[in-house]
Amino acid sequence: MRAGMAPVPGAATAMPGVEMPGMGMPGMLMPGTYAWLALDVVMLTVMWAVMMTAMMLPSAAPMILLVAGMHRRRRERSTPAAPTALFAAGYLVVWGGFSAGAAVAQWGLHQGALLSPAMASTSPVLGGFLLAIAGVYQWLPAKSACLSHCRSPLGFLTREWREGSAGAVVMGMRHGLFCLGCCWALMALLFVAGVMNLLWVAAIAG
Template identity: 60%
Template sequence: MESSALEAALRRDRLLVLGGLGVVIALAWSYLLLEAASMARMGAMLMPMEPEVRTPAETALLLVMWMVMMAAMMLPGAAPMLLLHATLSRRRRGQGQGAAATGIFALGYLTTWALFSVLAVALQSMLERAALLSPAMAMSSLVAAATVLIAAGLYQWTPLKEACLHHCRSPLEFVLTHWREGASGAFLMGLRHGLYCVGCCWVLMLLLFVGGVMNLVWVAGLALWVLIEKLAPAGRWLSRGLGFVLMAWGAATLWLAFT
């Protein structure tokens, strides 16, 4: 009977985690679609180009946009980790609410991407101040775009990228080596996993400034690539292959800039 009750609880936890993820991801993408449609109707940027005329409220809205976009892009790839955390939380003594603990884990995970979003907003303001962004929030300088592409390609080959990607691709190893009990432990685990995820993907997120921050086709493509890197059997080698593609793309862009 106890085994049957446990299995029923595990199934319920998995459904709750998947359902919650589905709702959050759907809401996040719906928000982005509405913002993109609003920008298309107005024929203008979501935020003013001149940083000196941006109000605190406008800056807050820009930050919200980045935070929602990071959730939309990164949560699908975190699904295996969240499901595993829910299972182990339910099985371990003293962790009676597997899905609830996983919700706290997800909150910690999203907190790291919220902090990244703060840095992204600061970087966007710097690019605007330097007149390097177009109204579509894409780099207007070929040299700047080439620099980001080459840097992103090189990063795909660094030991830091490989180490962070390994943690993202090995949920079981992560939870076994970083497990913490209680609600605060779940939050700290989420923070730590989020830091590995940021370490893995932060340069890829900078590519948003190449294709356009609110170019949803570009956003979806990057989100799909992050998912492939984390879940595909040959994700490590695909990651390095992308590095070659980005470096070649950057070199070609640089050549165009000087011809």
């Protein structure tokens, strides 16, 4: 800059090795101004997957323990039994798919400048819409049907039991789909309260 020339107000300057706000993954500080890369979406999917695993795997513990007990008894009787880990893997596959969808949704909201730096909705219309959808869904037969499957692990296994390793994965995925059917609307409210709002995350997980 020549001597005597004042900096233009509002002009951004960058120094080598210094990361400007809004230019990190995935530019959350400046919604709508950062062009996401595919890697950003992948990293965001991983973030959602870790969060969903931490929230939903404990709720599946009674079912997983029941499956483990049944397989243990089958092995004691020399009956073919599949590793319980395959059931858990199938369950997590479903939540991995949900995580990918949530990451894409977050990308869309971010590009539309509808999310704050805390990843909460900045639009009263969007927030109200998500709250209305979540409220109405709680009274629909689909929610009741999914909840009945999740609340009765023994009943689920009686109806859904499948033999072999592939059967264990399918059972895990079926259980995951029923749990997703129970919780997806509440998960959508993370975009209202803030994806990083730990109190709301704990409330949903509880």
